Amino acid sequence: MNCPKCQGYHLKPKKLDNGLIALSCDHCKGSLLSIVQFIQWRDTQETKGNTSQTICEIDETSDLIYCPKCSGFMTKYQISNQTHNRLDLCFRCYETWIDSGEWQLLQQLDLQKNLESIFSEKWQKHLLLKNVEENAEKRIKNHFGNAFNKINAFKMWLDTYDKKNDVIDYLKKRKPK
Ligand SMILES: [Zn+2]
Ligand SMILES: [Zn+2]
Structure with missing residues (x-):
């Protein structure tokens, strides 16, 4: 089989992880992994918590x-919102x-044991929603600029204040009920 990129x-055949063999290209070091083989391998693995590591940037295949x-x-398929890799x-x-x-990247994100779930609709939807939320927050931050932290601190305090609605009415110059 030929490399899809080179x-x-x-x-x-090359070892991707302990006991996991993929078909690899000597040139670009990319690997073709059978999901069926992956699931068989994963089921023999103990679940270990991952110590969180910094996510490194890796070149992405942008071409089809x-x-x-x-x-x-x-x-x-997008892997995570923490990386542009797919x-x-x-x-x-x-x-x-x-x-x-990218295998190392999956390990860093602690996703290497759940590889097949990346291809699920649920995971892709979850990423999309998170992305929408993060963009909304970014837009608000940009809108308020330097005042954002002050506004946020005020909002956090306001959420705990029992006369919250009166404050909002006051700010909107409405007569308190
Ligand atoms: Zn290659
Ligand atoms: Zn095919």
Whole structure:
């Protein structure tokens, strides 16, 4: 099988993790991983909590790539909102393309044991919603600029104040009820 990214390079079996073999390219160091094989491997692993590490930036395959097995296009799935990296999946063969360094990235995000859930609608929806929330917060921060921290502190205090609604009415210049 040829590498989907590099012309003229064959994929060879290589260890991706302890006991997990993928087909790798010597040139770009990317790997083709069978999801079925991954699930079998994952089920033999103990669940260990991950010590959180800093997330490193890794080059991303932005081009459309074609599955080395069936030559059909592969679909890109966002891994997490903490990184712009995406995994390519062939939904016909159930094989995923992991770029060089992305397995380590998955480990850092503690997602390497839940690889297949990245391709689920639920996870993708969750990322989308989180993204919308984060963008809304960013917009508010930009809008208020330097005053944002003051406003936020006031809001936090206001949320605990029993006459909160009276304060809001007062700010809106309405007569307290
Ligand atoms: Zn390659
Ligand atoms: Zn395929």
